[in-house]
Amino acid sequence: MTSPAASLTPPSGARAYALRTARGEFAVVDCAVPEGVEPRGVAVLLPGFTGSKEDFTLLHAPLTARGYRTVAVDGRGQYESDGPPDDESAYAQGELARDVIAQATALGSRVHLVGHSLGGQIARAAVLLDTAPFRSLTLVASGPARISDSQRQRVKLLRAALAVMTMPEVWDAILALGPPEEVGGPARGIGGMDHLRRRWLGNKPAQLTATGTQLCTEPDRIAELAATALPFHVLSGERDDTWPVGLLDEMAVRLRARRTVVPGAEHSPNAERPLPMAEALADFWDARANG
Numbered sequence: 001m002t003s004p005a006a007s008l009t010p011p012s013g014a015r016a017y018a019l020r021t022a023r024g025e026f027a028v029v030d031c032a033v034p035e036g037v038e039p040r041g042v043a044v045l046l047p048g049f050t051g052s053k054e055d056f057t058l059l060h061a062p063l064t065a066r067g068y069r070t071v072a073v074d075g076r077g078q079y080e081s082d083g084p085p086d087d088e089s090a091y092a093q094g095e096l097a098r099d100v101i102a103q104a105t106a107l108g109s110r111v112h113l114v115g116h117s118l119g120g121q122i123a124r125a126a127v128l129l130d131t132a133p134f135r136s137l138t139l140v141a142s143g144p145a146r147i148s149d150s151q152r153q154r155v156k157l158l159r160a161a162l163a164v165m166t167m168p169e170v171w172d173a174i175l176a177l178g179p180p181e182e183v184g185g186p187a188r189g190i191g192g193m194d195h196l197r198r199r200w201l202g203n204k205p206a207q208l209t210a211t212g213t214q215l216c217t218e219p220d221r222i223a224e225l226a227a228t229a230l231p232f233h234v235l236s237g238e239r240d241d242t243w244p245v246g247l248l249d250e251m252a253v254r255l256r257a258r259r260t261v262v263p264g265a266e267h268s269p270n271a272e273r274p275l276p277m278a279e280a281l282a283d284f285w286d287a288r289a290n291g
Contacts, residue, residue, distance in 0.1 A: 011061040019073070021102035027080035028103075029053050031060040031070045040067030041135065041285055042109050046100065047072070048117030048141075048268075049155075049211055052079035052199045055116065058274035059281075066282035068112070073103055075122065077207030079199040084206060091210035097125035104133035112285050116140040116270060117242065118211055121218055124225050131228050136288055138233040138281060141267045143243030144251045145220040151242050155212045162205050171200050222254045232257035233284045237265030237272065258284050 010016070013032040018025040033039045043063065045056045053072035063070050076099050077083030077091055084090045100122060104111045113134045115123030120142025127137050146152065154177075161170045225232075234252035236245055238261050245261070252259040260280040262269040269277045 010057060011064070013064065014060060019071070019103060019106055021099070021106040023099050023102040024076070025082070026076070026099070026103055027053065027074040029057070029060070029070075029072045031064050033064050033067055033069050037065060038067050039069065040289060041112055042069045042071065042107055043112040043114055043281070043285070044100070044104055044107070045070060045072040046075065046113070046115040046119030046123055047078065048119050049215060050200060050203065050208065051116065051119070052202075054079075054195065054199070055268070056270055059270055059278050062275055062278035063282060066278070066286075068282060068285060071103075071107060071111075073100075075099060075119075075207075077204035079202040083204045085204045086206050088206045088210040091204075091207045093122065093125050093214055094129070096122045096211075097129050100126035101130055101133055110135045112136045112138070112281075112288075114138045114140060114281065115142055117142050117267065118215055121214065124221065127228055127230060128221065128224060131230055134230060136231040136233065136285065137225075138235055138284065139251075139257075140270065140277075141236045141240055141242065141248075143247050144222045144254075146218045147215045147242050148244065152216045155215055159209050159212045162209055167201050167203070167205065171197055174200075222251055226255050231284075231288050233260065233281070234258070235260040235262065235269065235277065235280060237262050237267060237269045239266045242267055258287075260284075 010029050010031060013034060015030050017028060017030065019028045047053060047055045053074050056072040060070050074081035075096055110133055113123050113136065120139040123137060124139065127134055147155065161173055165173070232255040234248055234255065234257045236248050239245065249259065262273045262276050262280065265273040
């Protein structure tokens with residue numbers, strides 16, 4: 001079993017740096033294709049609510065071994081990417097979507113876009129603004145509209161706490177309650193609680209409040225997304241409390257998307273079952289390259 005500390009260490013060939021874009025700098029982990037492996041494309045990986053680029057650490061090696069350069073991103077106001085602490089308008093979904101377009105553009109080629117949970121909703125907003133930078137879209141444990149009633153109540157509690165408590169105080173309260181799927185993030189296997197606390201404290205409160213509101217109010221935009229005719233992939237674990245798996249099945253049908261259910265995984269297959277998830281991603285991208 002990989003230890004939490006080891007799992008935070010990117011594989012050989014990875015670089016952590018600030019990606020410069022037309023909309024500012026974003027912290028990324030960029031993992032190159034190993035020497036001797038034919039390059040097949042570039043993937044941009046967007047984390048979920050309270051998440052970070054480290055959520056994809058265990059995907060880098062298997063994806064680059066298949067020929068795909070991987071670039072995992074901290075969004076505006078997430079962990080190591082800067083953003084205003086108090087201005088919620090800076091984190092409107094359209095602003096975050098334009099950031100994703102800028103990130104793809106800065107990488108210099110059309111990319112396969114992967115969004116986990118909240119990151120999936122931001123990714124689809126980017127595609128709806130402009131399909132040109134993207135070769136495909138994979139939605140990982142990310143549903144068609146707002147999150148489930150139970151998760152919505154917990155996110156509302158978090159937003160209320162952020163209004164009256166400091167970030168360390170809120171973290172302690174989260175631990176006391178037991179972190180929900182959308183607040184705890186993929187805790188298992190990716191760095192452990194020390195990392196989760198560090199990245200929690202790195203998040204900007206306004207970003208959490210704004211994106212938490214988005215999770216609780218997001219409308220269904222699947223018909224609009226399907227009309228873009230981009231290749232789609234809906235991937236999830238076999239159980240999910242944030243969006244029921246049956247809802248994800250239905251969304252895949254509406255999108256005419258490839259559907260992958262990762263056995264033994266729940267809301268965070270990237271942390272829970274990274275190897276079968278990476279295989280499913282690379283198989284999907286290979287099929288796009290082969291027409």
